[in-house]
Every structure is written in structure tokens, then in C-alpha cells.
Amino acid sequence: MHDADYRMRAMPAAMLQALQQRFGPRCHTGLAMREQHGRDESPFDVPPPEAVVFAESEDDVAFTLALAHEHSVPVIPYGSGTSLEGHLLAVQGGVSLDVSRMNKILLINAEDLTVTVQAGVTRQQLNAELRHAGLFFPIDPGADASLGGMAATRASGTNAVRYGTMRENVLGLGAVTAQGQVLRTGTRARKSSAGYDLTRLLVGSEGTLAVITEVCLRIYPLPEAVSAAVCFFPTVDAAVQTTIQIIQMGLPIARCELLDANTVRAVNRHDQLGLREAPMLLMEFHGSPSGVAEQAQAVQEIARELGGEDFDWASTPEARTRLWTARHHAYLSAVQSKPGCRCVTTDTCVPISRLAESINTSVAEVEAAGLPYFLVGHVGDGNFHLGYLIDPALPHERETAERLSHQMVMRALSLEGTCTGEHGIGLHKQGFLLEEAGEPAVAMMRSIKQALDPRNIMNPGKIFQL
């Protein structure tokens, strides 16, 4: 495991003065605000940034970057603080650039199924607005993340099995370079062969190449019919085998989520749901009424053959909301099930034919280690998360979690998968990236970084070491 580069770079007084002059009360140096911006959902402890500024325009972002470039001081973009991989942590000091107030929905093009938003708009805010027009944006990582942050980490979550990830759904970006230059990538056309794909280079670059200020997204008509179902299985393996068959048949399932018994137990306690405490698949189908019925029928047959029971349909929006609440509260509920714990989360993704091996062995290993854990998965994509619940006061628990996580990633790579399906590399997966991509590919990434950000001010210390 290669860790990040933690060399602190102090902010000169002249830079702080310039920030205060520009931002006035929108520039904060108080500890509470700095600590709030120096922490995300990751389990790492790092000193907070030296200052926090709230950008309200692309000009504010450009000003901050030009200034930081002049002084060679790190800038860490901040959206909604929901990263799990330490993306926000000021490992080399510097300024946290909060774009959450850049939260305007700029243009909904219902005719072309595109929307243009500022980077701080969150997915729930966007969907609340789109609903009036009979439209929706499907990418749903659980947390109410900002769309700029979701682009920066190449997020996905439920619905990706049908609609793809941020990679497929970002048409173009507004961004500001390390030198403070504003640029636009992509167009509103559905496809283009015009030069290098800067859009997809910036999507997933974790704030290390540019600060995303604007996102143009594909959106979708609300499906004519939506139906959700749960089904319980005797074992995790039976649920996984069901998933594999659904995907291999080419069924256009919209969501296919696995919750293990530990997770169901935790959400039951958290939300009083009264679900059967067994491995559970939570599925959703989108389409025409007859198309949805056809898909549901096919899935039910597969599930039954593999021991699935208590198939339960939720066709009303209220019933669906209840089920998806269970899924969305899984992380929080599980963490609350062990008071005072921290959660070490894994995020491997493998080809679907390798999913059973990947999950079964990982579960056997954590059971053998005796660490409390929970398992949730976007299994339709081959992606799942084990959350190891560790006591921060017991170093051996962290060591055990790290060892299990390491074994799991190495196995995923040997199964031709990836160390991170959707959370990103951030602070602590840099060694895994090197294992996965190989030195020549990481060297290429490093060359690009050095060319675009020669002073290493853009979220330094993340993804790889320079």
C-alpha cells in the first residue's frame, strides 16, 4: 500500500489577504468551518485546510485558481462532502474551494433530453426539478452528492446497470484549469469525434486536473411503467447466481441491488421495516407496462429456481420509496449498529461471470476474521461493497480490515476486475491503482497531471504520487 504524499505547503499571508479581499465573509479561517471541510465519509484523520472559500461563480473559481497557482498552494474542490476515499482531505494544506452555492439549474432541454447545471447542484435537487417535466436523471450513488463531485469521481450507484455511470451520462463540462483558465468540453450533440475526449478525461480525475464548474448531462423520460420487487434467498450465493443469470440473459433490468442479512437487520432496526432478515435482492424494472411485466415474469422464474422466496411487488411510488429508503440507509444503519465504530469500505467490481467467486470468498474471509461487517452490492454491474466496522481505538481491527480489503482487491484484479467501481482512488487506493493499471499506465496519468498542473496545486496527493 503506497500512501499519499503528506508534505504540508503553507499558504503565504499575501494569498490569504487576497482571498479575504475577494470573498469577504465567504472566506473562512475559523476552525469549525475548516474542520467541517477537512473531513468526508472516509476513515482518515488529516489536519483541516487553512481556509475555506465559497465560490458563487465560475469567476470566483478562476480567481482562486489563478491566485493559488501564483503562490503554488493546493486547492481542494468541495461539493457536498460525501466522498468515501478522502478526496477532500487537505493532505498538503491549502484552501478548500466550496462550490455548493453554485447550485443553479441553468437549462433543461426536454426536447433533446439534456440538462445543464452548475457543479454544486445535487442529484436530489435536480430530480425534484426534472420531475415536473416528466424527466429524471438516473445516476444515484445513495448520498445526495453534488453533480460536480459525482463527475469528478465517476460515480454510479443503483440504476447504472441500465443507464450507465457518469462516464456515459456527462455530455460536456465547464471547468477551470490549474492556471485559472475557463474552458468548455463537449457539446450538446449525442456523439462527437472532435479531438481528445477531455470530458471523459476530467470525469473521474478527482479534482486533480481541473475544477468542474458546470455539467451537461443526459436525462431520460420518466418510464411509462416502473415496478420494484424484493426477493429473499437462503444464501448470498443464491442471490448472486440469480443476478448473474438475469444479466447474462440480457434483461434490461434498471436496478439490481443485493443486501446481505446483516444489512437487512441494520435497516430493520434503523427504519422499523420488518423485512425478513435474509439475503435480499432489490430490483426495479422500467419500460412499457407490457415490457415491465415481461421482464418481471422472467426474473421471477429465475429467482424461484434458485430458491428465491417471498417475491414482493411494489408498484406504488410509496411502496417503492420504502424499499429504496432501506437501500439508501444501508450504510448509515450499519455504521450505527456498532456505536463509535468507523467503517472501512471496499468497492471492487468484476466481470459478471466472476461475481460469485468474488463475493463468496470475500464473505468467507471476513467471517473467518470475526470482524463485524455488512455487504451491499450493485450486483448487476458486478460491483459490491463490504463495510468492515472497526473500533478506532483498536489498531488490530484496522489492520485486519486492511488485510481483508487487500486480499479482496488482489482477488478482484486476478478476476480481471477493478479495485474501485465507483468510489475512486483518493488517498488510500494508490497502491491498488498501480497493481491494477501497471506502472506504464500510471506513468501516463502522471505525465498528463504534470503537463496540466505543473505546480501540483490541484487536489495534490490524490490518485498517485508524483
Place this chain on the structure above:
Amino acid sequence: MHDADYRMRAMPAAMLQALQQRFGPRCHTGLAMREQHGRDESPFDVPPPEAVVFAESEDDVAFTLALAHEHSVPVIPYGSGTSLEGHLLAVQGGVSLDVSRMNKILLINAEDLTVTVQAGVTRQQLNAELRHAGLFFPIDPGADASLGGMAATRASGTNAVRYGTMRENVLGLGAVTAQGQVLRTGTRARKSSAGYDLTRLLVGSEGTLAVITEVCLRIYPLPEAVSAAVCFFPTVDAAVQTTIQIIQMGLPIARCELLDANTVRAVNRHDQLGLREAPMLLMEFHGSPSGVAEQAQAVQEIARELGGEDFDWASTPEARTRLWTARHHAYLSAVQSKPGCRCVTTDTCVPISRLAESINTSVAEVEAAGLPYFLVGHVGDGNFHLGYLIDPALPHERETAERLSHQMVMRALSLEGTCTGEHGIGLHKQGFLLEEAGEPAVAMMRSIKQALDPRNIMNPGKIFQL
């Protein structure tokens, strides 16, 4: 219009000797072979490369690049020679690196719907092999292009409206850098957030950043039911309005192609098809039998309301092949309709709501100019091609074609579209790229190029000027 950089760079004798030693009879310096590799489907005349080598392995590619890097000599990757934008032309001399003999299908993973091929495998070769397994690869640019070339130009064509382009369907690449270093990008997992998206940076980079040696692709089960149909319209506009409504309704049509009356006339003459010589939509539907019937019904209703007539179904493979032959021979048939002509092709793509304006004005302009032309379009994507048929002996015809093309691109950009939906920038659209992306974005592309290929040996003179 900015033209490419044509400064010739001679190959030192030592380099030629080293190539001859390595490649033996696979290294060619004869004029015929050089001329064949110094020409593509573009209308440009440029001296041929100084040598042609046939690579049979990734090692051959790495050897050639390391050698070329040492001597600062250009290398131009060559797949099947079907580029329309001058990508293959040796504008600064150098060696043509032919990968067509790297034509092994390395691994079909039917369970995961992925296939790994060497870069020289063509799409027809791949589909002939996949058919046995009940699978297919949908991207179809018309020509029997190599998959390495299709990745390098971010190709699409028919079927993209449903299945996406090379951008969406390449999972990973094998490639060799300008320094002769072999690397792999991506994994066989469906999604990943592991570092910069090098796969999509190389897809569409037109051989200017690395030579693609291997491609891992998504493949699809052959649909249970396939149905194709033609429908004729009183005007191009009526056909375009029909398309817009189909797309805006969210119908999952698999192919939606427009041929104008000039094109139908040309393919009738070329293939004795006896089609009605009017604007024609050629459509295909994929899905379950009931799903296909549902889609076809909906489309027929839209078309009828807009004056569509002679709706004709082709449900047998033979009848479908006949129709798609017409589409695939469109370019050749049109060019042959004016003996001795050259074809200047446009490739704009706009948001679907702007398609009628984009097509109608462009047609009116070419009609007013009196130049023979034909129009074909992947209209479901908002992408269409006008082919201006010019007499190479009459400079004013080329000037007229260039003027029309320029007007058309500027209009596409003002409609929030792109100058190239699928052909790439190549030699002659560099000014358009600058208009479209803006100087800061092109500067970012240039920085990446300079970082990865500091001696500018990778297909120099293409996409932008350094």
C-alpha cells in the same frame, strides 16, 4: 481554415536499415506499396510515407516506436485505410505502421459479453466469428474498418442510436506509447473509477498519442427478434420530423438512417434495387417479438401522420441484407454517379431538436450552389453527411464545396453541435475544432500531446498544430 503542418522529416539511413533488419520482407520501400498506404478515402494529395512495415505483434509495434522515437521520425498507424479525413497521410513523411496482420480474435467471453481482439481485426471478421455464439458487435461505420482504427477515430455509424459509439463500447485497450512502452488500459469490469480514463483518452486520439494494438469490446446477444422497414417521404423535412418524434418519444430504435432521393437514385443504379426515388428512412428494431411489434407500430403511426408512404417490412435476413446493402453502398454509388469526381464529405452532428434546421438549410444551400451532392444520415443521433461531388480539375468546385462545408459547420456549432460526429478531425478540420472547442480546450489537448509525445512522432500534423 488552419491547415496541417506539412514540414517533411527525412528518415535516416540507420533507421531504415534497422527496420529492414527487423522486418525483412515485411518492410517495404517500393512506390506501389507506399502509395497504397499514403492514400485513404479523403480527397487530399500528399507524398507517400518513406517506408511501410507490417507488424505481426505488439513487440513489432514497440520496436518500431522505440526506433522512431530515437530518430524523431513520424509513425502513422494503418488499419484498413478507410479514413475519410486524411488520418493516414504522411504529411511529415515517416513510416506507415500497418497492423492489419495483427488480426487475431484473442478471447470471446460470452458470459460477460466481452471480446478481446488485436487491432487489425475488422468488424466483419469479428461479427462472422461472433455469430456462431449468438452474439454481435453493433458498431457499423459502413466500411469494413479495423477495430483499432475505429477506436482511434471514435467511430460510430448505424446502430449507435441504440448501442452507442466506440466511446461507450471499448472497455479497455492495449497500446504502445511514443517511447515504445507497452501498456494496458481498463479492465473487463463494466465500470471503474480507477484513475484517469486513459481508455477514452486514446479512443478518438487518431494515432497521435499511442498506437492501439488490442481492443476489449462490449458485445451483445443477437436480438430475439429483428425487423427492418423502409418508408418514403414527400420531402427530406418530413423524414427528419419523423425521426425527431421517434427519438423524443424515447423509442429504443436500433437504426434510423436517412437517404435522400439523390442517394436512392445512385444505389438503384449501382445495385438495381428498384426503390422509389424519394427521401427514405431505413429503420431497424431489436428486441423481443412483442417489443419489436410495439415499436414498429408506434413508428408507423408517426410516419403516416407526417406523409410517410409505402411502409415496407423486411423481416427475413435476406430482405434486410438487401436494404442494408443499399445503405452501405450509398457512398460508393454516389461517387460513381459522377465519373472521375472526388467527394468532399461533411459530418456535423447536432442535438435532435436542431436537426431539421441543420439539414434543411444545408440542403437549400447546396441546391442554390448547383453542385451535385448526396445526403445520408444517422439521423437518430442528429448526425448526417452531405457529400459534395467535385471535379478535381475545376478548382472553383472545390472552393464551392469548402464554402458550403464551412457554412454548415458554423451552423452546427451555433446549434450546439459538433463539426464531426464520427469521422474525426484529421487533416482538414483543425480550424473547425478550434472554433468548436475554443482555444483553452485545444491548448489542453496540445499540452497532453506534448507531454506524451515530446518528439511529435505519433501521426504528426493531425487534429491540431503544435
